[in-house]
Amino acid sequence: MYKIVFMRHGQSAWNFENRFTGWTDVDLTEQGRAEAKTAGSILRKAGFEFDLAYTSVLKRAIRTLLIALDEMDCMWLPVSCQWRLNERHYGALQGLNKAETADKYGSEQVHVWRRSYTTPPPALNPDDPRTSYAAPAYRTLSRDEIPLTESLKDTVARVMPLWNDVIAPQVREGKRILMSAHGNSLRALFKELDNISDDDIVGLNIPTGQPIVYELDANLKPIRNYYLDVN
Numbered sequence: 461m462y463k464i465v466f467m468r469h470g471q472s473a474w475n476f477e478n479r480f481t482g483w484t485d486v487d488l489t490e491q492g493r494a495e496a497k498t499a500g501s502i503l504r505k506a507g508f509e510f511d512l513a514y515t516s517v518l519k520r521a522i523r524t525l526l527i528a529l530d531e532m533d534c535m536w537l538p539v540s541c542q543w544r545l546n547e548r549h550y551g552a553l554q555g556l557n558k559a560e561t562a563d564k565y566g567s568e569q570v571h572v573w574r575r576s577y578t579t580p581p582p583a584l585n586p587d588d589p590r591t592s593y594a595a596p597a598y599r600t601l602s603r604d605e606i607p608l609t610e611s612l613k614d615t616v617a618r619v620m621p622l623w624n625d626v627i628a629p630q631v632r633e634g635k636r637i638l639m640s641a642h643g644n645s646l647r648a649l650f651k652e653l654d655n656i657s658d659d660d661i662v663g664l665n666i667p668t669g670q671p672i673v674y675e676l677d678a679n680l681k682p683i684r685n686y687y688l689d690v691n
């Protein structure tokens with residue numbers, strides 16, 4: 461049996477303001493940093509040890525991981541920052557809050573988007589300053605790999621190659637992995653691991669700062685998963 465531990469990054473500045481964040485590189489709030497520390501101490505008290513860690517190229521997930529590793533006193537662990545673990549891209553909604561979104565697009569459209577697995581939000585214009593074309597973190601990507609928007613289906617499609625080609629083989633080799641990622645990139649992984657339907661995945665909400673342990677069989681099929689809690 462294999463184990464892999466996931467955690468969703470702690471509260472960010474735009475979570476706090478209820479703004480769509482997506483690929484915008486906002487940092488953790490004080491509360492978010494505290495959540496990361498709690499996750500680290502939960503893992504330390506539960507006696508977890510790791511061989512390597514994965515995260516996205518967004519600082520809110522990277523900092524969550526580093527704070528947790530510091531709490532476990534294993535900041536020496538190899539860390540791999542992967543763009544494929546980024547949050548879902550919210551296109552032209554990035555930066556908008558609830559009121560601005562409803563004002564701009566109407567609450568009816570919001571309601572449709574909210575429940576849709578295949579519908580992407582409106583795309584950024586290529587010349588929009590919010591695109592990631594000039595960001596050094598994505599300099600190894602071709603222009604057509606850098607999204608201007610994503611449906612949840614699109615997020616699943618760009619997360620899974622990393623799991624199938626890189627992480628799953630390492631789990632099979634017995635590597636003990638910790639992953640710090642985002643609500644929708646974790647949804648993408650859990651959808652495939654647990655074979656969750658398109659309709660059900662949009663309703664799956666993953667709490668922040670609470671490590672999730674997956675126990676996998678020899679074929680990397682989940683046997684069970686459970687949240688580690690403070691106590």
Ligand SMILES: CC(=O)Oc1ccccc1S(=O)(=O)Nc1cc2c(c(O)c1O)C(=O)c1ccccc1C2=O
Nearest residue numbers: 478479480553556557558559561570571573574581
């Ligand atoms: C809790 C909250 O205020 O959520 C926000 C934040 C910003 C804008 C709109 C809202 S909302 O109240 O309409 N709720 C709300 C709204 C939305 C979503 C969502 O999960 C959600 O909870 C999406 O996943 C979503 C995905 C893709 C496009 C639009 C939405 C969306 O418009």
